Amino acid sequence: MENIKRTEIATLGEFGLIKHLTRDIRHKNPSTHKGIGDDAAVLQYDHKQVLVTTDLLLEGIHFDLTYVPLKHLGYKSAVVNFSDIYAMNGQPKQLTLSLGISKRFSVEDLEEFYAGLQLACDVYGVDLVGGDTSASLTGLAISITCIGEGDTGKIVYRDGAKENDLICVSGDFGAAYMGLQLLEREKKVFTGDKDFQPAFEGREYLLERQLKPEARKDIIAELARHNILPTAMMDVSDGLSSELLHICDQSHTGCRIYEDRIPVDYQTAAMAEEFNMNLITAALNGGEDYELLFTVPLAAHDEVITIPGVRVIGHITSPALGACMITRDGAEIALKAQGWNSLSEENDHPQ
Amino acid sequence: MENIKRTEIATLGEFGLIKHLTRDIRHKNPSTHKGIGDDAAVLQYDHKQVLVTTDLLLEGIHFDLTYVPLKHLGYKSAVVNFSDIYAMNGQPKQLTLSLGISKRFSVEDLEEFYAGLQLACDVYGVDLVGGDTSASLTGLAISITCIGEGDTGKIVYRDGAKENDLICVSGDFGAAYMGLQLLEREKKVFTGDKDFQPAFEGREYLLERQLKPEARKDIIAELARHNILPTAMMDVSDGLSSELLHICDQSHTGCRIYEDRIPVDYQTAAMAEEFNMNLITAALNGGEDYELLFTVPLAAHDEVITIPGVRVIGHITSPALGACMITRDGAEIALKAQGWNSLSEENDHPQ
Numbered sequence: 001m002e003n004i005k006r007t008e009i010a011t012l013g014e015f016g017l018i019k020h021l022t023r024d025i026r027h028k029n030p031s032t033h034k035g036i037g038d039d040a041a042v043l044q045y046d047h048k049q050v051l052v053t054t055d056l057l058l059e060g061i062h063f064d065l066t067y068v069p070l071k072h073l074g075y076k077s078a079v080v081n082f083s084d085i086y087a088m089n090g091q092p093k094q095l096t097l098s099l100g101i102s103k104r105f106s107v108e109d110l111e112e113f114y115a116g117l118q119l120a121c122d123v124y125g126v127d128l129v130g131g132d133t134s135a136s137l138t139g140l141a142i143s144i145t146c147i148g149e150g151d152t153g154k155i156v157y158r159d160g161a162k163e164n165d166l167i168c169v170s171g172d173f174g175a176a177y178m179g180l181q182l183l184e185r186e187k188k189v190f191t192g193d194k195d196f197q198p199a200f201e202g203r204e205y206l207l208e209r210q211l212k213p214e215a216r217k218d219i220i221a222e223l224a225r226h227n228i229l230p231t232a233m234m235d236v237s238d239g240l241s242s243e244l245l246h247i248c249d250q251s252h253t254g255c256r257i258y259e260d261r262i263p264v265d266y267q268t269a270a271m272a273e274e275f276n277m278n279l280i281t282a283a284l285n286g287g288e289d290y291e292l293l294f295t296v297p298l299a300a301h302d303e304v305i306t307i308p309g310v311r312v313i314g315h316i317t318s319p320a321l322g323a324c325m326i327t328r329d330g331a332e333i334a335l336k337a338q339g340w341n342s343l344s345e346e347n348d349h350p351q
Numbered sequence: 352m353e354n355i356k357r358t359e360i361a362t363l364g365e366f367g368l369i370k371h372l373t374r375d376i377r378h379k380n381p382s383t384h385k386g387i388g389d390d391a392a393v394l395q396y397d398h399k400q401v402l403v404t405t406d407l408l409l410e411g412i413h414f415d416l417t418y419v420p421l422k423h424l425g426y427k428s429a430v431v432n433f434s435d436i437y438a439m440n441g442q443p444k445q446l447t448l449s450l451g452i453s454k455r456f457s458v459e460d461l462e463e464f465y466a467g468l469q470l471a472c473d474v475y476g477v478d479l480v481g482g483d484t485s486a487s488l489t490g491l492a493i494s495i496t497c498i499g500e501g502d503t504g505k506i507v508y509r510d511g512a513k514e515n516d517l518i519c520v521s522g523d524f525g526a527a528y529m530g531l532q533l534l535e536r537e538k539k540v541f542t543g544d545k546d547f548q549p550a551f552e553g554r555e556y557l558l559e560r561q562l563k564p565e566a567r568k569d570i571i572a573e574l575a576r577h578n579i580l581p582t583a584m585m586d587v588s589d590g591l592s593s594e595l596l597h598i599c600d601q602s603h604t605g606c607r608i609y610e611d612r613i614p615v616d617y618q619t620a621a622m623a624e625e626f627n628m629n630l631i632t633a634a635l636n637g638g639e640d641y642e643l644l645f646t647v648p649l650a651a652h653d654e655v656i657t658i659p660g661v662r663v664i665g666h667i668t669s670p671a672l673g674a675c676m677i678t679r680d681g682a683e684i685a686l687k688a689q690g691w692n693s694l695s696e697e698n699d700h701p702q
Contacts, residue, residue, distance in 0.1 A: 007458035017458065018482045021465045025479055029444045031500065032478040041480035043445060043498065046397040054481055054496055056449035060488040093380045094394060098407035098494060107358035107368065114372045127383040128376055129392035130405055131369045137411040143449060143494035145405055147394065149382065 037250070038158050039084040039234060040148065049155050051148035053084035059139030067183045070109055072211045074116025077142050080237065082124050083215035083290045085148035087235035089156040089223075092148045095121060096130030100141035124217060154229065156294070161232040161251035165295040165316040168230075170219045170309050172263040173240050174279065177286025178271040179203075179210030205267045213290045220292075222307045230294035241284040242337040243293050245323055254321040257314030257335075259328050284325070284335070388601070389509050390435040390585060391499065400506050402499035404435035410490030418534045421460055423562045425467025428493050431588065433475050434566035434641045436499035438586035440507040440574075443499045443566075446472060447481030451492035475568060505580065507645070512583040512602035516646040516667040519581075521570045521660050523614040524591050525630065528637025529622040530554075530561030556618045564641045571643075573658045581645035592635040593688040594644050596674055605672035608665030608686075610679050635676070635686070 012020055022036050033049065034042035040053035055077070057063060063073055078095060085092040097117065101110065110133075121128055126146070186198035200207060215235070223230065232251055234243045240262070248255050264283050272279040295316055296304050304310055314325075323335045363371055373387050384400065385393040391404035408414060408428055416424075429446060436443040448468065452461065461484075472479055477497070537549035551558060566586070574581065583602055585594045591613070599606050615634050623630040646667055647655050655661055665677075674686045 005459055009452065009454075009456065009458055009461070012458060014484055017461070017484055020458070021461055022479065022482055025469070027478045027480075028476050029478050031444055032480055035478060035480040036482050041445065041447065043401075043480075045399045045401065048396045050394075050396065050401065052445070052447060052481060052496070052498060054447045054449055054483060054494065056451055056483060056485060056492060056494045058451045058485065058487050058492060061451070061486050093382055094392065094403070096392065096403060096405045096496065098405055100407055100409045100412070100492070101360065103360075105360065107360055107363060107371065108356055110360070110368070110372055118376070125379050127378045127380050127386060128373065129378075129383055129386040129394075130403060131373055131387050132405060132407060133365055133368055134407060134409065135412050136409050138489035141407060141409060141451070141492050143405065143407045143492075145403070145447065145496040147403060 034157070039087040040090070042088070042155055044152070047152055049090075049150045049152050051085050051088050051090045051150060051155070052145065053081055053148075054143070054145040055081055057142040057144075059141070064187075065140070067187055068211060070112040071116035073142075074113040075120045075212055077144055078117050078120035078126070079124070079213055079215050080290060081144050081146035082120070082126065082217070083235040083237070085146055086215050086217055086220045087233055087292060088148070088150060089154055089220060089230070089233060090148035090150035092124055092126045092146050094127050094129045094147040096145045097128065098132040098143040100134055100136035102136045102138060102140065105140070124215065156230050156233040158232050158234055158247050159250035161247050161253050161295040161316045162297070163253060163316055163318055164298050165231050166298060166301060166304065166312050167244070167255060167257060167293070167295055167314040167316060168304055168310055168312050169236075169240070169263065169291055169293050170216050171289065171291040172265045172268065173236070173289050173291065174272070174283035174286045175206050175209040175265050175268045176213060176288040176290075177282050178268050178275075179206035179208075180288070181275055182206055182271065183210065203267060203271065205265060206271060210288065213288065215290055216292045219307070219310065222310075226303050226307060228296055228300050228304055230296055233292060233294035236289040236291045236293050237287060239285040239287040240289070240293065241335045245335055245337050247293070247295065248316075248319075248323045251316070252319050254317040254319050255314060255323045256317055256321070256326060258326050261311065261313040263311050385508070390438040391441070393439070393506055395503070398503055400441075400501045400503050402436050402439050402441045402501060402506070403496065404432055404499075405494070405496040406432055408493040408495075410492070415538075416491070418538055419562060421463040422467035424493075425464040426471045426563055428495055429468050429471035429477070430475075430564055430566050431641060432495050432497035433471070433477065433568070434586040434588070436497055437566050437568055437571045438584055438643060439499070439501060440505055440571060440581070440584060441499035441501035443475055443477045443497050445478050445480045445498040447496045448479065449483040449494040451485055451487030453487045453489060453491070456491070475566065507581050507584040509583055509585055509598050510601035512598050512604050512646040512667045513648070514604060514667055514669055515649050516582050517649060517652060517655065517663045518595070518606060518608060518644070518646055518665040518667060519655055519661050519663050520587075520591070520614065520642055520644050521567050522640065522642040523616045523619065524587070524640050524642065525623070525634035525637045526557050526560040526616050526619045527564060527639040527641075528633050529619050529626075530557035530559075531639070532626055533557055533622065534561065554618060554622065556616060557622060561639065564639065566641055567643045570658070570661065573661075577654050577658065579647055579651050579655055581647055584643060584645035587640045587642045587644050588638060590636040590638040591640070591644065592686045596686055596688050598644070598646065599667075599670075599674045602667070603670050605668040605670050606665060606674045607668055607672070607677060609677050612662060612664040614662050
């Protein structure tokens with residue numbers, strides 16, 4: 001027993017680990033259209049394609065209940081799953097929820113969580129179809145599976161980007177990350193003083209992006225209205241840089257994005273300055289933006305720029321050119337996947 | 352903040368809690384055919400009905416890694432989900448897996464878990480289509496969602512049992528529970544002695560039922576071959592008594608089952624005697640049998656008894672008669688849902 005080989009998980013990282021563990025999988029069923037490797041799996045039934053995505057959220061790793069209200073947590077838990085379905089150009093339709101709960105939670109606590117989840121379901125037109133609760137010896141565990149629908153031929157994967165395609169994003173980046181930094185700072189400042197008032201004034205947008213994100217259903221509707229079918233698409237949960245590298249990797253391309261085109265909100269910039277952080281690093285690697293990152297053919301340029309909230313930030317290149325950002329002063333720097341790797345050694349604390 | 356009402360979850364119990372939290376749910380989508388309240392949700396796409404079931408398994412609550420090998424855990428985690436799909440008269444087709452893992456696990460540990468899961472997928476013809484891993488601050492968390500297919504009109508729910516229907520079961524009961532008692536005893540006896548040999552001889556069946564259960568795909572195939580469509584069906588995970596009460600409750604009926612007809616294996620009986628436990632209590636309330644409990648019309652009697660491993664244990668009655676077991680000496684005792692309620696106070700330890 002003493003000689004069993006032991007490889008630390010951190011040596012592979014999250015994506016490497018999944019790749020390693022699922023490398024030998026061969027599909028057996030005709031209804032399995034696409035398996036592991038995108039925002040959602042794709043199943044095929046007659047003329048309908050069905051999308052399945054799942055998320056496991058654990059207390060202390062994915063959320064901190066000292067500053068996340070349970071109603072917000074319920075809302076966000078649902079929305080991050082809807083975001084994965086929209087990222088495939090589908091519509092979320094059903095959701096199942098499993099909860100592992102410890103004794104410190106009351107029925108009223110769970111009512112709060114469900115109220116948030118149900119609100120998200122109402123806003124996005126999704127049905128809660130399965131529930132399971134059990135005890136947990138430790139913290140709160142939330143497992144959600146979301147099922148969506150798409151039209152055959154209209155599902156958008158990560159691997160369809162072509163040379164010269166335009167790289168587009170919705171919304172702005174880095175705000176949710178800055179919101180998290182702000183919440184963490186106020187948590188440290190708070191020392192049990194009853195009259196403590198956290199310094200959130202003028203930072204409401206950052207808090208909202210962190211605590212109550214929205215999925216870009218509106219952008220998916222606009223793309224359809226403009227008859228634009230993206231060649232590749234993802235939602236930005238682990239950080240813009242990391243997701244763009246996924247698209248390039250799976251599409252076998254390179255890319256060029258431009259620092260001065262990456263959309264950043266004023267509050268994000270002000271906060272970065274206050275924290276003495278590099279703004280563009282936060283925008284590229286912060287994560288949890290839940291915006292859409294997609295590529296469209298060059299011919300769609302004039303049409304896509306008319307969609308409110310969509311911005312062209314660069315273009316797809318041949319793979320030989322690598323994945324780079326052109327800085328404001330014209331330097332070319334390689335994009336790195338500094339995304340949210342919750343399995344690495346240095347990140348083994350709540351974040 | 353101090354006056355917020357706090358209702359302990361134990362006052363509602365697991366089933367009561369889910370009922371309470373989901374009482375106001377109204378479905379919005381035409382593809383949502385059946386939501387919460389059965390072994391799986393049912394979605395409708397053209398001529399195909401799609402089944403979705405999900406399970407969250409937490410270390411210390413649902414399994415104890417001191418005596419459950421990771422490969423077995425992987426196998427069992429998949430099989431218990433397949434069992435839910437068969438219990439709807441469907442065929443499992445796809446599975447997604449999310450894992451929350453702490454640092455004490457190595458890549459080799461996870462390879463073991465995946466090997467067991469993949470073996471189950473191969474045996475039952477299921478595709479692993481989605482994977483997600485993240486860190487966990489505490490124990491291992493396993494979330495599995497299984498998707499299955501069924502023919503429209505052939506899905507079997509819990510609410511279809513009719514008066515005079517026969518109550519049938521597959522296999523035998525109480526063995527998995529006795530296997531767990533045995534493992535718990537040997538864990539206590541084991542005091543770190545390197546040469547310790549657990550006393551498992553002649554108890555292999557009990558261990559197998561606990562550590563490597565199978566789902567009754569064979570029974571579903573036999574029922575189809577004999578053209579028998581059950582009127583109601585469930586799989587027995589929480590205990591025969593508890594599941595039968597679910598069927599009676601949802602079908603608005605009563606039932607009579609007979610103590611002397613409840614199938615029990617010889618090893619289960621021997622172990623109950625050794626532990627000085629009531630055998631029939633273990634068979635009725637032990638749980639984790641993953642056998643099928645189903646009802647068929649009286650007219651199917653001669654056909655159903657020809658299926659190997661199926662046994663008629665009683666019949667459905669009018670609701671006024673309640674749900675009872677007739678003992679060997681002719682006494683009538685009310686069935687109770689002593690099923691595995693992991694949220695109750697007295698069960699808040701590993702089991």
